[in-house]
Amino acid sequence: MESSSSPRCEQFRHGNRLPIALENDSLDAYIAEKRAGRPSMLKPTPTPTREMVNLDGVWRFGLDSRLNDQPWKARLDTPLEAAVPASYNDLFTDAEIRDHVGWVYYQREVRVPRGWSGERILLRFDAATHAARVYVDRALVGEHVGGYTPFDIDITDNVAAGGAFRLTVAVSGDLSNETIPPGKIEVGLTGKRTQVYFHDFYNYAGLARSVWLYSVPETRVEDVTVVTTFTGATGVVDYRVVLVGDAEVRVRLRDASGAVVAEGSGAEGSLEISDVVLWKPGAPYLYELEVEALVADVVVDSYPVSVGVRTVEVRGHEFLINGEPFYFTGYGKHEDTAVRGKGHDNAYMVHDFQLMEWSGANSFRTSHYPYAEDVLDFADRHGIVVIDETAAVGLNMGVVGGLSGTPPFPTFSEQYAGAATHAAHAQHIRELIGRDKNHPSVVMWCIANEPASNEDGAREYFEPLVKLARELDPTRPLTYSLVMFATFQNDQIIDLFDVVSMNRYYGWYINAGDLTTAEMYLQGDIQGWIDRTGKPIMMTEYGADTMPGLHSVWDQVWTEEYQVDFLEMYHRVFDRFPQFVGEQVWNFSDFATTNGLHRVGGNKKGIFTRDRRPKSAAFALRRRWRGLNGRKPGAEF
Ligand code: ADA
Numbered sequence: 001m002e003s004s005s006s007p008r009c010e011q012f013r014h015g016n017r018l019p020i021a022l023e024n025d026s027l028d029a030y031i032a033e034k035r036a037g038r039p040s041m042l043k044p045t046p047t048p049t050r051e052m053v054n055l056d057g058v059w060r061f062g063l064d065s066r067l068n069d070q071p072w073k074a075r076l077d078t079p080l081e082a083a084v085p086a087s088y089n090d091l092f093t094d095a096e097i098r099d100h101v102g103w104v105y106y107q108r109e110v111r112v113p114r115g116w117s118g119e120r121i122l123l124r125f126d127a128a129t130h131a132a133r134v135y136v137d138r139a140l141v142g143e144h145v146g147g148y149t150p151f152d153i154d155i156t157d158n159v160a161a162g163g164a165f166r167l168t169v170a171v172s173g174d175l176s177n178e179t180i181p182p183g184k185i186e187v188g189l190t191g192k193r194t195q196v197y198f199h200d201f202y203n204y205a206g207l208a209r210s211v212w213l214y215s216v217p218e219t220r221v222e223d224v225t226v227v228t229t230f231t232g233a234t235g236v237v238d239y240r241v242v243l244v245g246d247a248e249v250r251v252r253l254r255d256a257s258g259a260v261v262a263e264g265s266g267a268e269g270s271l272e273i274s275d276v277v278l279w280k281p282g283a284p285y286l287y288e289l290e291v292e293a294l295v296a297d298v299v300v301d302s303y304p305v306s307v308g309v310r311t312v313e314v315r316g317h318e319f320l321i322n323g324e325p326f327y328f329t330g331y332g333k334h335e336d337t338a339v340r341g342k343g344h345d346n347a348y349m350v351h352d353f354q355l356m357e358w359s360g361a362n363s364f365r366t367s368h369y370p371y372a373e374d375v376l377d378f379a380d381r382h383g384i385v386v387i388d389e390t391a392a393v394g395l396n397m398g399v400v401g402g403l404s405g406t407p408p409f410p411t412f413s414e415q416y417a418g419a420a421t422h423a424a425h426a427q428h429i430r431e432l433i434g435r436d437k438n439h440p441s442v443v444m445w446c447i448a449n450e451p452a453s454n455e456d457g458a459r460e461y462f463e464p465l466v467k468l469a470r471e472l473d474p475t476r477p478l479t480y481s482l483v484m485f486a487t488f489q490n491d492q493i494i495d496l497f498d499v500v501s502m503n504r505y506y507g508w509y510i511n512a513g514d515l516t517t518a519e520m521y522l523q524g525d526i527q528g529w530i531d532r533t534g535k536p537i538m539m540t541e542y543g544a545d546t547m548p549g550l551h552s553v554w555d556q557v558w559t560e561e562y563q564v565d566f567l568e569m570y571h572r573v574f575d576r577f578p579q580f581v582g583e584q585v586w587n588f589s590d591f592a593t594t595n596g597l598h599r600v601g602g603n604k605k606g607i608f609t610r611d612r613r614p615k616s617a618a619f620a621l622r623r624r625w626r627g628l629n630g631r632k633p634g635a636e637f
Pocket of ligand 1: 199200201368449450503541586603605
């Protein structure tokens with residue numbers, strides 16, 4: 001039971017305001033009695049023993065400030081309806097909704113299938129950004145904090161098979177210095193509360209991914225972890241199964257044709273595959289591990305796990321996939337589209353992957369938060385490599401100090417990124433790795449974007465997080481993206497990580513329009529990191545804001561020609577260094593930000609516009625990247 005001083009309890013005191021005036025209960029009792037939403041590691045999937053009902057659609061919707069107290073206790077008294085999945089911010093014309101600070105309420109009726117009697121009945125939220133409280137009829141049944149990872153809540157005791165119930169979900173987009181990403185809420189002269197944050201993309205909130213009602217047997221498969229290796233033509237799949245209840249475990253590994261190629265029993269073991277077909281970037285191959293729980297030789301539960309046999313390793317200055325040097329080409333992306341905000345959209349997902357393939361990209365980073373599971377499943381099936389990032393962006397008061405990078409106060413302090421932030425960050429790492437550990441496309445964890453790694457306190461903050469990540473997954477390399485004022489002279493944590501991932505904007509934020517000087521700075525910077533670390537070096541961000549249709553015969557910033565020249569200069573420098581292992585342009589497409597004098601309708605560093613139209617640079621990248629197939633540009637083929 002959490003004490004009222006625990007970070008999560010405290011978190012509900014600050015930032016995330018409680019949705020209710022507690023009647024005759026203390027805050028501590030309220031928080032302590034909640035059944036927390038359990039991070040959900042196994043994505044619900046229909047099997048002979050499991051069924052699902054999708055709850056996406058149009059739900060009733062209202063703001064806490066416009067609803068009566070304890071609004072979940074009845075049908076929401078609101079004329080509004082919101083789409084699920086979608087962020088709510090851009091759905092309505094009312095600015096008060098768009099930039100609401102506090103809780104919003106979603107509500108709909110749900111009917112439980114008659115055949116689910118005797119089963120456990122759960123709700124599963126693929127994400128609720130950034131915090132959620134879930135009510136079945138009048139009862140609070142659970143909550144979750146963290147806007148980009150799934151959670152489920154067992155509601156078996158609250159509902160009946162064949163019966164209906166009212167589902168109300170309170171969602172808060174609030175950020176405080178005890179959330180990841182961090183932020184703060186300012187109260188203006190008029191008393192208006194405004195959300196302030198230190199990252200450069202709009203703080204979309206709501207039910208941006210799907211909601212499910214699903215059934216599982218009392219005795220069941222609860223989690224599965226697979227680790228793959230190979231020697232010569234023999235693949236090895238090490239597996240570990242966690243059960244709820246007492247049962248035997250049987251596993252069968254099937255190839256893409258459905259033929260059983262290996263089988264075993266026991267909660268953990270090792271399966272060998274002769275003539276293994278490896279999962280490779282650009283050449284994916286997936287097996288399926290069928291995990292069954294048996295009681296008295298009767299299958300009481302089964303769950304399939306997709307398995308790609310591949311290895312990932314950092315050796316010296318090389319990044320190896322299946323023992324072969326791999327060169328990343330691709331993008332930093334966002335989950336961002338018009339109207340839907342961060343709402344998952346399969347049409348954009350399919351088209352984005354098409355455009356990545358068209359441009360010769362073999363990878364992307366999930367900047368700056370975990371993306372929808374469907375995106376990683378798609379990357380597995382299509383052989384695209386993923387750098388999987390937490391939502392830890394903005395851990396840097398230096399950015400408040402402008403280009404000088406001088407923080408007004410220390411980033412790593414109780415004033416900003418303190419113990420509660422650290423606890424939230426650790427939980428984000430647990431849930432990210434717990435959710436994505438079995439994806440062959442995920443080759444590296446990025447545990448923060450542009451933290452103040454140059455500041456005192458950075459090492460004390462990150463050392464325990466690196467230790468946690470390595471305990472949770474010893475198989476994948478770790479990185480973080482380096483902000484431009486974290487240099488090879490002042491960075492304090494790079495030795496804890498495996499790959500140097502640089503975010504650099506020479507020729508944009510500094511030396512704007514002067515690519516000659518910018519080239520000199522870039523060259524010296526990369527050389528410095530090579531001399532200091534001997535590790536693989538890659539660029540996880542480099543780019544220039546560009547207005548499509550703006551042209552010039554001179555090096556004019558914001559023109560399409562400048563974006564092309566900017567990228568070509570960076571590529572010229574990258575190709576001089578054998579230790580350079582990848583280039584991910586910022587950004588794949590234009591995206592929404594907060595209002596800013598340096599933002600013209602959002603961030604325009606996209607290679608594609610927000611509606612995915614190519615700028616000139618898209619064709620330049622295609623000329624450079626197509627046909628590389630993971631090899632370094634200019635390498636001897
Ligand atoms: C930073 C940040 C990106 C984006 C970029 C920019 O590198 O990591 O999210 O804001 O700057 O476009 O300025």
